[in-house]
Amino acid sequence: MGYAFISYSSKDRIKADELRNLLISENIDCRMAPYDIHSGSNWAERLTQAIKDCACVVLLLSDAAQKSKNVNKEINLATTKFEKDVISIKLEAIELNDAFTYYLSDCHVEPVKSIDKTDSGMVKVLDAVKKHTGVTEVTEAVKAEPVKKENKLLSMAEKYDVIITDENGYKYEGRMKDGKYHGKGTLYRPDGSKLYDGNWVDGKKHGKFNIYNDDGSLRYEAEFDNDIATVVDKYGYKYVGQMKDGKYHGEGTWYRPGGWEMYKGNWVDGKRHGKGIEYHYFGSILYDGDWVNGKRHGKGTWYSYDRSIIHKGEFENGKPKKK
DSSP states (O other): OOOEEEEOOGGGHHHHHHHHHHHHHTTOOEEOTTTTSOOSTTHHHHHHHHHHHOSEEEEEESHHHHHOHHHHHHHHIIIIISOOOEEEEEOSOOOOOHHHHHHTTTSEEEEOSSSSTTSHHHHHHHHHHHHHHTOOSOOOOOOSOHHHHHHHHHHHTTTSOEEEEOTTSOEEEEEEETTEEEEEEEEEOTTSOEEEEEEEETTEEEEEEEEEOTTSOEEEEEEEETTEEEEEOTTSOEEEEEEETTEEEEEEEEEOTTSOEEEEEEEETTEEEEEEEEEOTTSOEEEEEEEETTEEEEEEEEEOTTSOEEEEEEEETTEEOOO
16 A cells, blocks of 8 residues: 655644644655655655655645645646645635646645644545545544544554643654554653653653753653653762653752762752752761742751751741841
8 A cells, every 4th residue: 555645834834743644644655755755864865755655635725725845846846746645625715826727737735724634625625635545444434523533543543653732732643552652652842842752651751762852852761650750860860759841840959970869859940949858978967948049048047067957947048048
């Protein structure tokens, strides 16, 4: 069987993700950047090869697509150089410009209102794509019941990578089971930057994970056990505890190189915040009390090595508060 190449404008990315999920749920193989065609020095070569080898092109046709230089190049290659059939999903009421009037003069254009099988136009598109790619079963239209559609997608997720975006804008790409992240998968921040990739079990991080900064650079290599992280930074300091958005967050313990506890308590956004205990180098308590934004702040007790009290009471911005 062949595969379908998905061409779309970056401004229609959400619709493109929906289309990719739908094709996968219908057992249709597909290729779509950046998931199957990754960026790099030979990106143009690999993109051209993907169009050359595809059974058909599925175009998300919109005003943004007509204005996209990349989409114009892809459709030009598909129709004029490789003579591929282009199945166009018309997302909005637009008039074709001169270039797309030429490109799509002999191609199927289907207006749709939604990228799912409740849309009669989308059912026609699916059947056309199946015919080109060699999938034999006919698409059955369904009533507008989102739960059933989602269940179908989630059941396919045990065999195929899917893309799910939660209510907070975090996007997951990978395997799922029983509606939970399960297997190899990648989680992206709402701005699109990669946050985690690794292995998930029943919706929790479990095993080796890479954790990324906002700019895409690697922050940590971590080992998770039931969502509890063990992270050793480049200086040899180890953290064991909860994390959020790739940062220490929740209950956690920070260890010096060699294994001595340095801090045990609450963290928020990568900083000591809340109740916590700071330790001297060989394990005796240095400070026990409140923390705000990484500094001693609030009520606490400051101890010397011999456990005698240096200051007990209020702290402000890391220092004993003057009366």
